[in-house]
Structure formats: C-alpha cells, structure tokens
Amino acid sequence: MKGYLKDQIGSIIFFYSQIAIVMIVAQLASSLGGSRIGNSDFLYMLIIVTFFLAIYHISRYAKYRDIYRYTIDDATESAWLPDTPDHLTSQLKEHYEKQYQSYKQQVELLHSEKKQETIFMQQWIHQMKTPLSVMRLTLEKEEHNLPAQLKQNMDEELDRIKNGLQLALYQSRLQQFERDFHVEKIVVKDLVHTIIKEYKSNFIRNRVYPKVEIDPSIHIYTDQKWLGFVLEQITSNAIKYTGDSNSTIYYQAAVWEGAVELKVIDHGIGIPQQDIKRIFDPFFTGENGRHYRESTGMGLFLAKQICDSLEHQLEVSSEPQKGTTIMIRFDPS
Template identity: 40%
Template sequence: MKLFVHSHLSLIFLTFVQGIFVFGYYWFLGFQSLDHLFYVFSIQILTTCSFIAYRWIQDKKIYDWLLQNNSNEEFSVPHFGNSQFAEALSEKQTVQTQMLINKFQQVQTDLNERVTFINQWVHQMKTPLSVIHLMIQENDDLIFQNIRKELYRLEVGLQTVLYSSRLSMFEKDYTIEKVLLQNFISEIIKENKRLFIQYQITPLKLFPEQGIFVFSDKKWLQFAIGQIISNALKYSNQKSKLNFKIESFEEHIVLEIQDFGIGIPPEDLKRVFEKYFTGVNGRLNHESTGLGLYLVKEIMNKLQHEITLESNAGSGTIFKIYFTKFTLANIEHSNG
C-alpha cells in the first residue's frame, strides 16, 4: 500500500492544486457561496479517490509481487491482474523469464559437459601414473624416490582438479555411511606409507582403544584429509612427526591432525580457507594454488563437519575436525 501511495503522490498533489485553482477561480467570478464551492471541490476529490481505488483494485497484485522476496523461488510469472498495464507487464515478464530460463539451462548444460570432460581427463591421466608406479615400485634408489614425489604431486593436483569440478554437484555425489574412524585413518596412512618414508615424516596414531564411529562420506572425507596431509608434508621439516589423534566428547568426536612444520603466520590465519589465498608460505612455495584448504573447508561445510586450525609460526599447525554424534537416521532426515 505504501508503494502504491508513493507512486500516486503526483496525482494526489495535482488534484489538490487543481481544486484550489477551481475554488479560487469561482470565488473571484463572484460565486462566493461556500456550499457550492465545497460541493465542486468535493466532487473533484471523490472522482480522484474513485479512480485511485479502481487502480488499486486493478494493480494490487503487481504491488504485492514487487514487495515480495522472490530470491528463493523458482522461475515463474505470477498473474498480475486484468488491467492493460498488468497484462503488458505480465507478457514482458514472461518473455524475459523464458530468456533467463534458456540461458540458465545452457549454462547448466555447459557446466555439466565441462565437469564430464574434466572427470574423463583426470581418469585418463590416472592410468599412465598407475603404470609408472608399477614400473618403479621395486626400486628404492634416490632417483626413483624423487620420481615418486613428483608422481605424488601430480596425483594431488589431479585430485584437486577432479574434486573442485565435482563440488558444484556435491548433492548428487555423496553417500553418508558409518565409518570406523581408527581404521579409516589407518588406511589413509597406509596408502601414503612411501611418502611418509620419503619425506622422513613419522605418522603417530593416538587412538583410543574402543572403536570410534562417525557418519560421513568416505570419499570426500578421504580427499579432505589427504589435502591436510599434503600440506603437512609440504611444509614440515624432515625427521619430524605427524600426529593423528582421536578424542570422544559428550557431543562431538574430534579428529586432530598435528604437524610440526613451519606453521602459519598470524596475519594469514583468518584467510587460509579463502579461495586462491596462498599467504606468506604459499608465495615462498610457488607450487601453492590456494585451492587445497578452500576445498577442505567447503567439503567440511557440506558434510556438516566443523573444522578449525591453530598455528604458530615455526612450531607447526593443528587441524581439528569435529564430527557430531548423530545416528544414521538423524543424518538421513536432516539431508532429506
């Protein structure tokens, strides 16, 4: 109603000015009977009010639509009313909406094709990498250790590209399941056994005796933890340790990954999860892309896990992943 009144203020003002003019005109002509003058003035006001009321009835739906928050609605064209202005607006809105839908569908198609191409390309690149691994697996000379390091960097890069492209369609590519956390972390450590040896980093498991179960997507969680390990290996000193600690609290299960590397400067701590942010360490290491920890944060958000980090320059970094103690039924209900 407020918007409607504001849009008709000029008409109301014009009617008032016109009424004053007519009142003054008849007064100076000698028609000084106030009853007649107020009658003419009242007829003019009544006519204007009737017109405004008619316009309000005709265009009310338009003003209601303008004041609605349509940000979360799908593309649709509401019925604006039967006035010529409403019909013209509805027709224009229909054309614009259809153009927008067509453009959106084209962008979505292009995105799907690009993701499909990237997935196929990454899988094609994995084949020669696997062949090279098989060719050098029995050789532990220094040159072959260096080759394994380079292969590891290639694999991490390919994984980053793959999961970055899939992230936009995460809802179609995840499965929540019950995961025995101790076994899960042990498998990740075992898969990276040669790398720990080559980087001279000792993985230390600080696990409770009883089995700790969490609910998550193993594939996405493994990639996220792999990115944290990759960062730890990249920025840790040789003959150092990488601690994996699991603790169970009243509401959360916490996985703590602690390295004893160069750490993160205080000025970078608040931005390490930002996309493409490399920070001081990244500028010293020209291989940094600023995508790894960004993807970790995004994946944790989508999996409904909280992640934090603590770090001091020169004394290492601690990542903590918090798993809420849910039942499988709770998680399926929240995602449904």
C-alpha cells in the same frame, strides 16, 4: 492497496492542488462581483470532488488489483504475471516474458555446457590415472636399476601428479555434491590408518612419522570418501610443511560435549598470523607458498568447502616455527 496509494500519491496531491487553485480563483472572482462564497459551499464542493476521486481510484485499483497483489515467494517460480488491464502493462508483460525465456535458454545452455565439461574432466582424470599407475609399477620394477636419488625424484613427481589429479577430480565432483553423498558410520581410527597407509611413501621419503592417539571406540557419521579427501589434504600439508626430518605428526581424537574433535598436529614451520585468515581462500598460498612451489592454494579451500557441505567445522591454529593444529569437529547427529 498500500502499493497503489503510494503510486498515486503524486496525482492525488496534484489533483487537490488544482482544486485549491480553482477555489481561490472562484473566491477572487466572487469578491470582485460583490459577493462571497461561503465556507460551507467550499466544503460541499470538496466533498463532491473527493467522492468522485475516490470512485475513480477504487475502480482503477480493481483493474490493477491482481498486479499489486502478485508476489513471488519462491525464486524458482516461472515468469508468470497476472492479466494486464491496459496496453502499457501488456507491453511490459510481453517484454518481461520474452526476456525471461531468453535468459532461461541461456542458463540451460550454460548448465548443459558445464555438465559436459564436468563429465569430460572426470573421464580425463580417470584415464590419466591408468598411465600414472603404469609408470609407478614400472618404477618399482626397475627400482634396483635406478639411482636412489632418481627414484626418489620420480616418486615425488608421480605423487605431485596424483595429488593434482585428485584436486581436479574432487573440485569437479564438489559441484554435484548432493548427488555423490552417502552418510555411514565410520570408525575414526580406521579412517586415519587408511590415510596414513595411502601416504606411506610420503612419510618415509620425508622422514616424518605418524602417531595415532585415537580410541578405537570413537566413531562418527559422515561420508567416508569426502572426509578421506579432507584428511588427505591435511596430511599432505602437514608432511610438506614439516620442515625438519625425524618429526612426528600426531592424529588425536576426543569426545567433547557430545561432539567428536579430530586433530592433526605437526611441529613444522607453521603459518604466519597474517595468512591464517586467508588460508581457506582459493589459490591462496601465502608466505609459505613462496618457498614451496608445489603449493596450489586449493587443498584447504576444497577441504573447507567439503566440511561446510558435510556440516563439519574446520578450524586452524598455528604458530610460526612451532607447528600447526587442524581440527575437524563433528557435531552430534
């Protein structure tokens, strides 16, 4: 009813303004004729017109009641509208339903195209992993026949391709995160050792040494695959931005107020203070990215997106030329 009165307030004010003009004219006319209309007469006329005005608006509101009471509590509801009482609202309803159907078809088409694109991307990435594995096996087989520097350069390029494929694959999977998600109990130390083993060649090639300081009894509940990707990106960045060789990357975990805090600490070049607020932005490489061309600006962005989806906290603290600490906090279940 409030909505109806708000819509009709202008017409009601106009109606009473016309009644006031009529009363003024009637009073002037009666004065010229030598008589005068009493206040009780004006009050009686005002009551009469108000009564009929109220009857009119009550009947009109009854016709539009369903429309005024209709609300959408769920944005996913269909484009249903109540039956319309007149030709104007019928036209508006028809136009609305046609527009809704058109938008619905466009959205369904976009979803279908996006799904096909995602499937193609994932299949292509998996197909690219086969020749990549063949190239690495061939390189290992011919290791003794190749110059050491060439072997190292080839390893670096193959790792770069592998990391790029991983980024593309997980970015594609992230769009359907809820369908590719499995929570299980994970021993933190075992997961860290798995990541270190995966990046063994990178550690050796860059002369960086991992040191694990984690109690074997510490465990968490999360998705191993997704969290493993996050740790891969953190480890890759720690190795990449270590700076000097013979440095150490520390993996530490502790239980604090019931939550598990996993830290990856390096003593590399660090992150400039003006860049820290933007390191989770997509494609942001910052000042360090100008010196390391292989930076894509997507690793930490995806890591943050995954941690948010897993309901883990990802925090970064850093000082230029002193190092960076990245912490993942796993709140108690």
